[in-house]
Amino acid sequence: MSSLSLDVPIAPAPSWSxxxxxxxxxxxxxxxxxxxxxxxxxxxxxxxxxxxLFLQQACLEPASxxxxxxxxxxxxxxxxxAIQNWLLAHGANRxxxxxxxxxGVVGDMAGFVxxxxxxxxxxxxxxxxxxxxxxSSVGGKTAINLADGKNMVGAFCQPRHVHINLxxxxxxxxxxxxAGMAEVIKYGFAMDLELxxxxxxxxxxxxxxxxxxxxxxxxxxxAIKSRIVAQDEKENGxxxxxxxxxxxxxxxxxxxxxxxxxxxxxxxxxxxxxxRISAHVRGLEHVQIDRLQNLLEFFALPTSLPLPFSVVNQYxxxxxxxxxxxxxxxxxxxxxxxxxxxxxxxFALEEYIGE
Numbered sequence: 063m064s065s066l067s068l069d070v071p072i073a074p075a076p077s078w079s080x081x082x083x084x085x086x087x088x089x090x091x092x093x094x095x096x097x098x099x100x101x102x103x104x105x106x107x108x109x110x111x112x113x114x115l116f117l118q119q120a121c122l123e124p125a126s127x128x129x130x131x132x133x134x135x136x137x138x139x140x141x142x143x144a145i146q147n148w149l150l151a152h153g154a155n156r157x158x159x160x161x162x163x164x165x166g167v168v169g170d171m172a173g174f175v176x177x178x179x180x181x182x183x184x185x186x187x188x189x190x191x192x193x194x195x196x197x198s199s200v201g202g203k204t205a206i207n208l209a210d211g212k213n214m215v216g217a218f219c220q221p222r223h224v225h226i227n228l229x230x231x232x233x234x235x236x237x238x239x240x241a242g243m244a245e246v247i248k249y250g251f252a253m254d255l256e257l258x259x260x261x262x263x264x265x266x267x268x269x270x271x272x273x274x275x276x277x278x279x280x281x282x283x284x285a286i287k288s289r290i291v292a293q294d295e296k297e298n299g300x301x302x303x304x305x306x307x308x309x310x311x312x313x314x315x316x317x318x319x320x321x322x323x324x325x326x327x328x329x330x331x332x333x334x335x336x337x338r339i340s341a342h343v344r345g346l347e348h349v350q351i352d353r354l355q356n357l358l359e360f361f362a363l364p365t366s367l368p369l370p371f372s373v374v375n376q377y378x379x380x381x382x383x384x385x386x387x388x389x390x391x392x393x394x395x396x397x398x399x400x401x402x403x404x405x406x407x408x409f410a411l412e413e414y415i416g417e
Contacts, residue, residue: 065083065084065085065090066083066084066085066277066281067081067082067083067084068081068082068281068284068285068288069081069082069288070082070200070201070220070224070288070291070292071288071292072220072291072292072295078220080220080221080222080223080224081223081224082200082223082224082225082226082284082288083223083224083225083226084226084228084277084280084281084284085226085227085228086227086228086229086273087119087227087229088115088116088119088120088188088225088227089119089120090223090225091119091120091121091122091186091188091223091225092119092120092121094120094122094159094186094223098157098158098159099125099153099154099155099157099158099159100122100123100124100125100158100159100160100161101124101125101126101127101128101149101152101154101158101159101160101161102122102124102126102127102128102160102161102163103127103128103130103145103160103161103162103163103164103168103171103172103175104127104128104129104130104162104163104164104168105129105130105131105132105164105165105167105168106129106132107132108163108164108165108168108190108230109127109129109163111230111233112163112190112230112233113127116163116188122161124161125152125153125154125158126148126152128145128148130145130164130167130168130171132167133167133320133321134167134207134212134315134320134321134324134325135207135319135320135321136167136171137167137170137171137205137206137207137320138206138207139206139208139215141171141206142171142174142175142206145171145172145175146175146178146179149175149179154179154180154183155180156180156181156182156183157183158183158184159183159184159185159186159222160172160175160176160179160183160184160185160186161185161186161188162185162186162187162188162189162199162221163188163190164188164189164190164191164194165189165190165191165193165194165198165238166189166191166193166194166197166198166199166325168194169187169189169194169198169199169204170198170203170204170205170206170213170216171204171206172185172204173185173187173202173203173204173217173219173221174204174205174206174215174216174217174219176204176219177204177216177217177218177219178217182219184222185219185221185222186221186222186223186224186225187199187200187221187223187224187225188224188225188227189224189226190227190230190231190234191230191231191234191238191239191242192231192234192238192239192241192242192243192245192246192276192280193238193241193242193244193245193325193326194242195226195231195242195280195284196242196245196246196249196279196280196283196284196287197245197283197287197304199221199224199226200224200284200287200288200291201220201287201288201290201291201295201301201304202218202219202220202221202291202295203216203218203297204216204217204218204219205217207320210316211312211316212312212315212316212320213312218295218296220295224284226280226284228273228276228277228280231271231276232271236362237324237362238324238326239271240326240327240361240362240363241324241325241326241327241363242326243268243326243361243363244307244326244327244329244330244333244358244361244363245283245326245329246261246279246283247261247330247333247354247357247358248304248306248307248329248333249282249283249286249287250397250398251306251333251337251354251394251397251398252303252306252307252392252394252398252400253286253303253306253398253400254282254286254398255397255398255399256398257279257282257283257286258353258357258397258398260278260279260282261279261357262353262357265357265360265361269360269361287304290303290304302390302392302402303392303400303402305392306333306336306392306394306400307329307330307331307332307333307334307335307336307392308329308332309332309336309378309389309390309391309392310331310332310335310336310367310374310378310411311325311328311329311330311331311332311333312328312332313332313369313373313374313377313378314328314331314332314367314368314369315328316377317368317369317373317377318368323364323368326363327363327364330358330363330364330365331364331365331366331367331368333354333358334351334354334355334358334365334366335367335411335415336391336392336393336394337350337351337354337355337394338351338414338415339391339393339403339405339414339415340393340394340395342414342415343393343403343405343414344393344394344395344401344403345395346393346394346395346396347396350394350396350397353397354397371410371411371412374411375408375409375410375411378409378411379407379409387406387407388404388405388406388407389404389405389407389409390402390403390404390405391403391404391405
C-alpha cells in the first residue's frame with residue numbers, strides 16, 4: 063500500500079509538532095537509529111509476534127526492552143515506578159529515546175514515563191492496536207490510573223513521531239479489534255457525518271480488515287484528532303469533544319475493576335447512554351440512536367449499561383470533566399454535530415435516559 067502521512071501542528075511550541083505515518087511496515091522509523099540510546103516499552107505477546115520484524119525494518123538496536131503486563135490494571139503507580147527504576151538501572155539519560163510499542167496501555171504508560179523521567183525525555187509512539195492507532199497514540203495525553211479513577215495522574219507530553227503499521231492489525235484478536243472500532247464510530251457519530259456514513263456502508267469490509275478501508279478510516283480519525291489537538295492541546299475547551307461516550311464509559315471501567323470491560327467496550331456503552339441523554343436535552347431523534355446502536359452491535363460491542371444507575375451517579379463526580387456543581391457531557395443533536403452540556407449535581411442518570 064502507499065504510505066499516508068499527516069502532521070500534528072502544536073501551535074504554542076512548533077518545535078513539538080510531529081508527523082503521523084500510516085503504512086504497512088516499520089521503515090519510516092529508521093532515522094532514529096543513530097547516536098541515542100533507545101529503550102522499548104512493550105508487552106510479551108506483541109514482542110513475540112512483531113519484535114524481530116520491528117527491529118529489522120526500523121533499524122533499531124535497543125539498549126533494553128521492558129515487558130509490561132497486559133491489561134488496563136497494569137496502568138498503575140507500581141508499573142510506573144518499576145519502569146522508572148528499570149531505565150535508571152540500564153543507564154537511560156536525558157538524551158535517551160523511549161519507544162512505546164503496543165496498544166493504548168503501553169502508550170499511556172510510556173508517555174507518562176517519558177514526561178517525568180529526569181524531568182522529560184523524547185519518545186515515539188508505535189501503536190499496534192486499532193484503538194491506539196486512531197486515538198490514544200495521537201495528541202500527547204499520557205496517564206496512569208488510581209484505584210478510584212481512570213487516568214487521574216498524568217501529563218500532556220507530545221511524542222516526536224507516531225508510526226502506524228497496519229500490518230499489526232492482522233494479529234489483533236477480534237475483541238480488541240472491535241473495541242478499536244468503538245473509538246472509530248465515536249469520531250463519525252459525534253464529529254463527522256461523512257465518516258459515519260462510510261462506516262455504515264463499509265462495515266463488512268472493515269469487519270474483514272480490508273487494508274484500504276482501514277487506511278482511509280485511520281487517516282480520517284487521525285486527521286480529525288490532529289485538527290482538534292492543534293487548536294486545544296491541553297483540553298481547555300474544544301478537545302473535550304473527544305470524550306463523547308467516555309464520561310459514563312470511565313465509570314463502567316472503574317466499576318469493572320479495569321478487567322471486566324475493554325476501554326472501547328465501555329465507551330460503546332457510554333456512547334449509547336450519551337446519545338439517550340442527547341435525545342432528552344437536545345432532541346436527537348431515536349432513529350439516529352438506533353443507527354449508532356446497530357453499528358456498534360454489528361461489531362459485537364455491548365450497548366446496554368451493565369450497572370445500576372445509582373453506581374453511575376456515585377462515581378461520576380470523580381470524572382475529570384466534573385466541577386463542584388455539574389458534570390460536563392458531550393451530546394450530539396444530530397450525527398456529525400456536537401455540543402457541551404453541563405448537567406447539575408446531584409446527578410441522576412435515570413432522569414435523562416431509560417434502559
